[in-house]
Amino acid sequence: MNCLLKTTASAIAQSKDFTAHAELAYAILPEKPAREVDPYGSPEALAQLSKQNQLYFVLNDPSENTILSTLKPYTDVRQNGVIPTFVKSAADVERLHAILSVYEAEHGLQDGSLKIIPELGRFPSAFTALANLNGISPRLSALCWNEEVLKIALAAKHSRDEQGQLLPPFEHARTQCLFTARAAHLLPLDTAVPSHLPQAKMLELIDLVASQGFAGKTANSPEEASLIQQVFAAQ
Secondary structure (H helix, E strand, O other), rough: OOEEEEOHHHHHHHHHHHHOOOOOOOEEEOOOOOOOOOOOOOOHHHHHHHOOEEEEEOOOOOOOHHHHHHHHHHOOOOOEEEEOOOOOOOHHHHHHHHHHHHHHHHOOOOOOOEOOOEOOOOOOOOOHHOOOOOOOOOOOEEEEEOHHHHHHHHHOOOOOOOOOOOOHHHHHHHHHHHHHHOOOOOOEEEOOOOOOOOOOHHHHHHHHHHHHOEEEEOOOHHHHHHHHHHHOOOO
């Protein structure tokens, strides 16, 4: 996995660009509140997409009941795992591991089949609290971070300079993500590239993190995903 594209089921259904990417993993964002029916969109559309692509559901609520109820409509979707945004410590990973075990048992899925890719940023303390992820859960497969979410959490006005380079607090977060992931033998995935940057600058920034040891990046659009895959395929 060298690119994790964040999108919704509706956006996938409305665009032909999404199906043009090989070896692309999708982070499916909820379209409706968890308490509503089919919060991630059409189960049928996602089941079709899962036949040829990796699918991960983004989880924003740590409640066991919420997690189980929101995933239930998608038992026929061959999902690869989940992306929790609420992880603050190793205990949160262990708890989610147990919840997913319950879900797998209830729906006849192989134990441990659902993987976990924590997204850091919502809770700044997690960058140091999760410094050692070794042995926490065999479900852990990758680690990513979200620049925009961290920017909000820190109440920062800017996260990059005029050249598009990360400012020190955010560069530190990127480094922590890389160190923590590699130390635990997980895939380190860098944050998405700012969409307002020229394509040449985006390619430059993607190439930089590829040379630093990241296995890939998250993306917010099919166009960005194409650039990421272009750069990482050439490494």
